[in-house]
Amino acid sequence: MAQEYLYPEFQVVRDLSRCTGCRACAAQCANGVHRYDADRGQMVSDETRCVNCHRCVAFCPERALKIVKDRQCFRENDNWSGDAIREIYRQAASGGVLLSSMGNAKEYPVYWDRLLINASQVTNPSIDPLREPMETKTFLGKKPDTLRRDAAGRLVPELPPQLELDTPILFSAMSYGSISYNAHESLARAAQALGTCYNTGEGGLHRDFYRYGANTIVQVASGRFGVHRDYLEAGAAIEIKIGQGAKPGIGGHLPGAKIVGDVSATRMIPEGSDAISPAPHHDIYSIEDLRQLVYSLKEVTRGEKPVIVKIAAVHNVAAIASGVARSGADIIAIDGFRGGTGAAPTRIRDNVGIPIELALAAVDQRLRDEGIRSSVSLIAGGSIRSSADALKAILLGADAVYIATAALLALGCHLCRSCHSGRCNWGIATQRPELVARLDPDEGAQRLVNLVTAWTHEIKEMMGGMGINSIEAARGNRMMLRGVGLNEIELGILGVKHAGQ
Amino acid sequence: MAVQETYALGQRYIGCGAQWGKITVTQVPGNALGAYLDGGEIEVLCSAQDATGDTMNAGEIVVHGSAGDATGYAMRGGAIYVRDNGGYRCGIHMKEYRDKVPVLVVGGSCGSFLGEYQAGGTILVLGIGCEDRAPVGNFCGTGMHGGRIYLRTRFLPPNLPEQVAVAEPQSADLERIRPLVGRFCEKFGGDPESLLAGHFFVLTPNTSNPYHQLYVNN
Incomplete structure (x- = not known):
């Protein structure tokens, strides 16, 4: 690696007084970091391969391992960060487009952390959710x-x-292909147990999962992979993917190496062939064209299923959403720029799109101003990290929220952001059978149920604190939010007062 | 599914998702004729508009005239026969999987972007009536990474992208074309042998992984 001027980002710290040489770390690491050196009679590491996913740390029975950020550093300054330098070396060595995973990694403001929720005092007393009914049931459409x-x-x-x-x-x-069979099964079973939905992404629906149809949103994207009559009939709703927050304006390329076995059969393309979803739908050039697709999907499902149109949060999102609302869509999903992905060009992930908080507030306001807010429901996504983020989204105007990165974390993801390598040691973003087997769908589904159950309870508590006993009454209730440390323009877009006002 | 007997001029979604039965359309239908078609048979006794056979899975659509833009978009199976010309972006994103190999046959010429992003299936353009020029427009097969396009012409289309390989048809190709030309003539008349005697080009992708070299992990 020396000729590429790239040095390991992480250091594998092995406490040799604890290490018994059991080789569990070597068995767990698909990146090949650990190996037993017979001459030296001890385990050794190749840090250049380490992605800091913590699999070895979690599985070391002696707690002999730590992965720490290597203190080896460039002579950084505020303009030229280590990442900026490393990225230039990578491109100078390869001529390639930088490819990254998961959401926007840069330091942009997280507006959720600048918004505070209200609570009742004295008048309009708060409600105890343990004693009184709190309604979290939501109808989208x-x-x-x-x-x-x-x-x-x-x-x-x-x-x-x-x-x-x-x-x-x-x-x-999240498509079957970008994530594993066991990850999909975990999501499907959790959605069923929770009375909510998971989303197939653009990869078709595995035959085994048709039985979870009542809790499945089936996606139709520009590549139309796996789309056919039975698939459309199988879902509870159909989502047309126009854009994704992590990579607005571009499509997707699932590399041929991931098109193996059942992934190939589910997408109905040959093994080893790239799955290319172009940037636009080549039959959609206008709201009228979008309307044609919306209604063709309604036509083939006899008007029985709501149609979601998913767009990325971009500069003119309010005007775009207004157009989408008039296309006949029942639900609009807006995906903010911190949303995750299995692979996106780094530059697009980090520089294109806008925060979901601003996009959501702008869309909700625009639809209200135009008197068409009730003709669509809004789902907000793009890095909802907690029940507080979810409730703030609802108070800003969302009917519901999408979570994906949080769901993967519940399944064991450690956010090492190497999904595109296909060597996910946690069995999530991989198609290698020996890695997929590491994710137990029983346990995965249970952990997802735990997470969403806990969040739902927290939402009830926070709503109760405000004296609100239903999602319906919380939606768009911006008087329950205050901003802190925001300027007037930000407050104006968010439609909230400053704390203390 | 109740079979409707008559259709309005410009009615959209005729035969959408149909699994059986025969539909005959006598006036120009609207867009998305036979979208998601899953086994039915549709015969249009005039021209059709855009997005005919969008994402169709099985069955047959026969157009006794021309078909508009995006004909056969993302086809997965079945066959479309167009007697005259096709519009822009015909057959883009066609796929195939094992025995499901969609077919798009156009008698005359097609507009630009024919077979863009093609991932499978067979497109055959017979070029009848435009023997003095290439029967397709610009950017034919851009992003193609599967399937095959047969052009009956002596003129190669302009602006062929790098990842499209051009060849003379081999015997396997002629075997593939023969039944399609046969069906075309059965529906629209003409002599299959004289059509087959013409000169063909075969366009195939030279890689199924066109983006392989594009990226570097970061």
Whole structure:
């Protein structure tokens, strides 16, 4: 590696007084960091291969291992960071486009951390969720503007199709191919147990998972992989993916190396062939064209399933969402620029798009101003890290939130951001059978259920504190938010007052 | 599925997702005719508009005229026969998997971007009536990484991208084309042998991993 001027980013610290040479670390590391050196009679490490995923640390029975950031450093300054220098060396050596995983890694403001939630005092007393019913049930879909009664005065039910969720938290799109069979099974089973939905992403739906259809959102993206009548019929809702927060404006390339076995069969493309999803849908050049796709999907499913249109949060997102709301979509999903991905060009991940907080507030306000807010539901995603983020999103105007990075963390992901390598030691972002087997779907599903159950309870507590007993009453209730350390323009876009006001 | 007897001029989504039965369309249909078609048979006795056979999975669509843009977009199976011309972006994103090999046959010419991002399937353009020029527009097969395009012409299309390899048809190719030309003539008339006697080019991708060298891990 010396000729590439790249030095290991992490140091493998092995306490030789504890290490018994059991080689568990070597067995666990698909990157080949650890090996037993027979001549020296001890374990040795090749740090250049380490991605700091902690698999070896977690599995060392003697707690003899630590992975620490290597103190070897460039002569950094505030302009030329170590990352900026390293990236130049990588590109100078390869001529390649930098490829990264997971969400935007740069220091942009996280507005969730600048928003504070209200609580009742004295008047309008708070509610104890352990004693009183708190409603987290959420219906996503178009709500009618008017009610109609027949001659006998009975309501005529004309409700468009709704996605009924027990909690306003859904698992966001991750394709089978980008993540493993066991990861998909964990998500599907957890969604079923929680009364919510997971999302297939653009990789088709494995035959084994059709039985979770009532808790599945099936995705249709520009590559149309795995899209056919049965697939569309199988889901509870259909999502048209226009954009993704981690890489707005570009498509996806699942490398041929990941198109193996059942992934190939599920996408219905030959093994080893790249799966290329182009940047645009080549039949969508206007809102009218989008409307054509929305209605063709409704037509083939007899109008029984809500259609979601997922867009990335970009500069004109409010105007775009207004157009999407008029395309016939039942639900708009907005994905902020901190959303994760299995692989994205680094420059796009880190420099394109806008924060979900601002995008969501702008969209909600625009749809209200135009009197069409009730004609669509909004799902916000793009780095919802906790129940507080989720509730703040709802208070800013979301009907529900998408989580994906948080869900992967629940499954064991340590955010080493190396998904694109296909060597995920936690059995999540890989198709290697011996690695996939490391993720037990029973345990995975249970951990996801635990996470979302805990979040849902926390949401109830925070809502109760505000004297609010349903998601319905919290949605878009921006009086319950205050900003801290934000300027007037930011407060104006978010539609909240400053703390103390 | 109840089979509708008559269709309005410009009606969209005719035969959308149909799994059986035969639909005959006598006036120009709207966009997305036979979208997600899953086994039915559709015969259009005039021209069709855009997105005919979008994401179709099985069955057959026969157009006794021309078809508009994005005909056969993301086809996964079945066959589309167009007597006259196709619009822009025909057959883009066609795929194939084992025995599911979609087929798009166009009698005349096609616009630009024919077979863009093609990942599988067979596109055959017969070039009838435009023997003095290439029967396709610009950027034919851009991003192609699977399948094959047969052009009956003596003129190579302009602006062929780097990853498209051009060859003369081999006997296996002729075996593949023969039944398609046969079906074309069965539907629209003409002599299969004289069509087959023409000169063909075969366009195939020279890699199934066009982006392999593009990236460096970061």
